[in-house]
Amino acid sequence: MAVQHSLRQRLLVSMAAGFAIILVSIAIGIWSYARDAANHSYDRLLSGAAFAILERTLVTPNGPGVEIPYSALEMIGLAESDRVFYRIFAADGTTLTGSESLPVPDQYRPTDQPVFFDTRYSGEDVRFLLQGRFLAGAGYGDWVVVQIGQTRIARDAFAREMMINAIALLLFVTVIGLGFVWFGINRALSPLIGIERQLRHREPTDFSQILITPPREVASLTRSINGLILRHKKSLDNAQAFIADVAHQTRTSLGALHGLLESASRQPDAEQRQVRIAQAEEQAERTIRLTNQLLSHAMIIHRADNTPLERKVLIDVIRAVFGDIIRDYLKYDTDFSIESDGEPDTHTYVMLDEIGIREALRNLIDNAIKHGAAPHKIDIVVRSSGSHCHLIVDDNGPGIEGAKHASVLQRFSSLSTGTGLGLAIVKAVADRHGADLNLAQSPNGGLRVEMVFPVVGGAEE
CATH class of the missing domain: 1.10.287 (Helix Hairpins)
Structure with a gap:
């Protein structure tokens, strides 16, 4: 048994999946932004401390000297949970003060612009700043570099807090959005629900x-x-x-x-x-x-x-079904003829039901033989006229008065002892094909029945 799927559930799941993809994409962007924002904030503290230290760096008779100001220590100590490392060294690598083991990038060259990099040091992730100042005087002229490092505990916590707050807001908006989606789905499906109610509560005889x-x-x-x-x-x-x-x-x-x-x-x-x-x-x-x-x-x-109609050549169908029909009437004294006014290479196509054409032709022949006197003469003519194709059946029977043409096309309407169904069947076949049905006096003295079919695709050579 096939499993039934809920259209409402499918739409909601699709929308929720879309929201989830958007949420993940935004979360990745927020995390990148939060890290950059945290780095920017705490990097300004490192830059301020380095600038304060460089301002107190000077040339002494013994070479470059430095006095670390309290304000610099106060700035880098704002993050109480972080450890701070520092080093002040000359261009030749001589350490003036601080920890000599602090890492320096291999490609670093002293400059007065701050250079930041992240690395592992002392078992922790540390953000380092390198910034230099060129000192000149008393026979000395060279760079002095300040290196300050700070663990990432505070800045990562700050980034996580920004991330969590943003995600919480996004989740709230997502829940509200899904609520509106659920409401919209119900509104969109309400016409289908209305149709289902009308059909479910309908009586079997209500059409x-x-x-x-x-x-x-x-x-x-x-x-x-x-x-x-x-x-x-x-x-x-x-x-x-x-x-x-x-x-x-x-x-x-x-x-x-x-x-x-x-x-x-x-x-x-x-x-x-x-x-x-x-x-x-x-x-x-x-x-x-x-x-x-x-x-x-x-x-x-x-x-x-x-049964759908098929695109066929009318005269070919008439000749095909006539071979089946004529066997039933060999015992009657009947002269049959089939005529087509088209050239042998010309095919006029109409939309046909071959079985319907056979039944119509059989009933016309049956009526002609039943109501006429022997010898019987039945002529079948297929004629084309532009956008229409005509099937004409002439007999030499008693014929039907013009005033009674409409009535004899009704079921069980007969002018003699017949069933009154023959011409009704022909009319049903004509209606089935969208063909006009005309009754008239036959040149043979009996009844002429003409079915006019619309041509499809014109004439093909």
Whole structure:
């Protein structure tokens, strides 16, 4: 069984993942900024202390000398948790005061600009400052360099505090943002929830349209559901009509057949009994024909909703299905002809359901033979006229008066003893193909049935 996924949960997880990526990116940037800010703040203390010491450096008769002022010690002692290291040395490396073991970069050259670097010293991370001053006088002229180091405990703690405060604010904003996202998701899904409620509480016999004004993004879904409801209602109506027709028509036909057989069984006269049996055989044939036409009509209606049309050449389809149909009518005295006004190399394409065309042609031929007198003449003509293709069937039967053309296209409407389904099936096929259906007087003296199909893709050579 497939696992159901919550659209709301999926959207929320996606947004939360997006927030998390943004949060991590911002956190990395904040940590870099916090370290730079902490270094800048504490580096100013080191610079101030170095400047104060250099100000008290002078040339004595014995060479350079220095007196470390209290203010310098006070500045570098502001970070109580940190250890401080210092050294004052001449350009030749001679230590004037302080720790001689403090590290100096190999490429360092004395300058009056402060130089900062980080390294490990005495088992701790230490930030060092190197800054020089050129002394001249009393026969001395050279650089004196001040080196001050401070462990990173205070500045790292300051950076962490900035980081934690910023992350806390970001988390708060993220939670608020996700709350708005949750609210927005619920608002966005409310049309779908409304559709679900309408469908869930609907009675099985309720085929009304969904009454909701959805946003544009959901409008196509609503139209599709409404279309599905209409198609389902149409299919159910067709099924109910088919069941009702079958029940009524077969009951009537079988009742008549039973009556004829019962009458024949009670008829003492052999000649009259044979008449009743012959009538019963005719009634049985009518019942079979009725059943076949009912099934044919139901099949046409069903295929209209479930089978797509195919792009084909009409005359090719007519010739293909005619070979199957004619075998059923070989016992009748009938002259058939098929004619096309197109050139042999010209193909006019229409959208067709081959089975539907076969059933329409079969019923037209069946009607012509049933209602006409032998010898029968049936002409089938395919004619092209620009954007349309015409299928014409002419017979030499009794024909139909013009005033009755509309009525004979209805189901069970017959001018004689027929079932009244033949032309109704032809009309259903025409409707299925979007074709016009016209009835007229045939040049052969009977009925002309013309189906006019729209051409697709023009004529191809």
